[in-house]
Amino acid sequence: MILKNIKFYIATLCTLIILSCTTRDDSFTPPEGTVPVAFIITSIIEANNDRDLITREGFDVEFLDASIGTSDDRQWEFPEGSYEIVSGGLDTKKIKVKFLSSGDKEVKLNKNSAETATVTITVLEGASATFSLAPVDPDVPGFSFDQTTGTLTVESGTEVQFTSNVTGGLSNFNWKFPGQSPSFSEEANPIITFLKLGESNWNFRVTSAVPFGDIRIPFYEVDAEETFLKVIVTPSSKPFVVAVSEANELEDETIQIPFNGEFSPFSSQESHFSVMLNGTTPLGIESVSLNSEDATILEIKLSEPIYRPDVLTVSYDGNGTLQSKDTRSPVAFTDLPVAMHNVSSVPMASADIFDFEGINAPAAWTVRHDNVGGAVEISNDRATSGSSSLKITGSGGTVRFVCSENIDVPAGEYIITFDLFIEAGGTYGEIWPTIGNPWFQQWRDARAAAIPRGEWVEVSTTADIIYGSTTTLAQIAVRLEGGTGVVYMDNWKLLTKEVRP
Incomplete structure (x- = not known):
């Protein structure tokens, strides 16, 4: 169901005085009864540091003749066919117009038959917004939406997909559903689970950086007055059950x-x-x-x-x-x-380095000096969480790479875990995660040959860390032995080994 487009208007946000700039001419004599000054414009948005003047189709823009003097001999000029007069006239001191098309519009004020001031206004396309809503499960009982009253009725536990359709550069979304899950969303098309029983109002707004401002757009009109939508959550007819598999x-x-x-x-x-x-x-x-x-x-x-x-x-x-x-x-x-709770129990230097999401990760992970036929890079091709992982490409040798960031790891027993994805056709047989400073201990995890291809698998191995000096700073390095193909790693964790007594 699509609700009607709602046009909205920005009231006067600021007043700008535009001064005409001309080359100095000492012989110039102003027309009798006037002084060549600016005209005043209201309802224009100053959008950037260049002081450009920007408005939108359908906005009311008011122009005021600010000339000093008694002469009423004036004429406003607008591009033909681009505007509609809202109030005043082309010869009045104040005129309010609505621009009907987008693009750069040159506006002139002529006094005593001579051009006094000119300004160019950029008119953006008009902004509009509609949305649709539907249950995620089309067979869910108790779902209805009454367009006449703007009332959504759902049973508790119902998931509803909201889909927005906006124009005019509107891109910053803000949905609010008090008491529901989630109760707030900045997504363009959120899925909301209605759980809290009873009646409540919900609303939506969408904004744009140009024009700036927090522009609220209610989507429904009742008796020509904008209002928020109502939701009624009724008792569920479904069984009351656990909502997760774990x-x-x-x-x-x-x-x-x-x-x-x-x-x-x-x-x-x-x-x-x-x-x-x-x-x-x-x-x-x-x-x-x-x-x-x-x-x-x-x-x-x-x-x-x-x-x-x-x-x-x-x-x-x-x-x-x-x-x-x-x-x-x-x-x-x-x-x-x-x-089980499985967050790294040892601080892994900068967190964004070991989940491969931050700006420091690309510089931290590099091939070692003894690398043969391999390359590493941060990639957005796939990930188990976030959007990035470490991509390793091998061409037949032993791929050796290291994280240059030190981690503070006291001696002891640990478990090192990471997510591994080997693309189809990858021929790697062994994977050796290594930790130390220097490499006092190495261990291999020879399961790489048996790991399924084309899916994420969590790999873990134990590590007894022993230092030959008083330092507790260490580095993590990895070797992929004797293979070719592409491998991805994500979400490194170093866990203190626990044993139930």
Whole structure:
């Protein structure tokens, strides 16, 4: 469904006085009753440091004869067919016009039959905006949009795709959906999940750097008055279930489980949940609670520490008194996997170097002096997160490359992980990640030959770091042995090795 185009107007933002500039002529005598000065223009946007004058098609622009004197002998001149008079006339002291076409427009003020001032105004194309909206699942129940009242009705948990269509250089988007997920978006075409029950208003604006300013564009008119759209979120007719395929462990060892709706407040539900270690050992649960900012997320705290190698699963027996805000009971689930917190526990120099996203990464990663037949570069071809990764191209020799940034790594046991993508046809057999200063220890991970081609795989290996001096500064280097083809690496992490007692 497409709503009507909405034209909008900028009120007077500033007043500019344009002075006429002419070559000095001491013999010049001004026409009787006037002094050759500027005219004043309102509703024009000064867009850049060159003091260009810019407006848009459809904007009201007012011109005022600022000549000093008593003569009313004046004539305004505009390019023929390019304007429409809003008020005043071509011979009045003040005239307001609307430009009907884009391009550079020369405007003149003639006094006493002589040209007094001329200015060129750049008229941009008119700006307009429409949007459409539709449920992501076309068969979702309870969805409707009433164009007459501007009311969107959805069931809780419904995902809605909003698609914008704008003209005139509008490019900075700002959608606001209070209480929904997300509640704010700067995307041109966001997908919003409506969860919070009840009625609320939502709005949208889109702006442009030229003309500058925060221009709000409500998209609907009722009785010729612009207003925001209304959304009504009703109870869902779907089951109340876990919304993800994996729970998530946070850095503070909290386990989070998102659902497809909001929970009502609750207490004393710990006995209905279980957390298993390695599929066989139950772990004690200290608390089950709601996330303080998002009522769709359950949080579980254990009564004992979680270790990185742990394999955890969560189950719910379905017999608790939990309810959604629309009075649905959550469906029981068994052995939901927990994705363990896996952020580098050792500061990896500048973070943008090891995720390959920052401006420092290209200079940090280089081939070593003993490299044979290989090249490395930061690439936007593919990535597991962000937009960049490290691209390695080999031509049959041993590709050796290094990160020139030192990292501060105390001696100890570590796990080094990274994401690896070997393009189809890549013949590499071994990969050797190395760390040290100098290279006191090396280890190889010979699985490169067995790694599937054409997909991202997380590679990890252990490292016992021992220094021969008091320094704790080290570098990371990599060797790809005996192969050809293209390889990508992303998201290096160095994790302190943890062992459950």
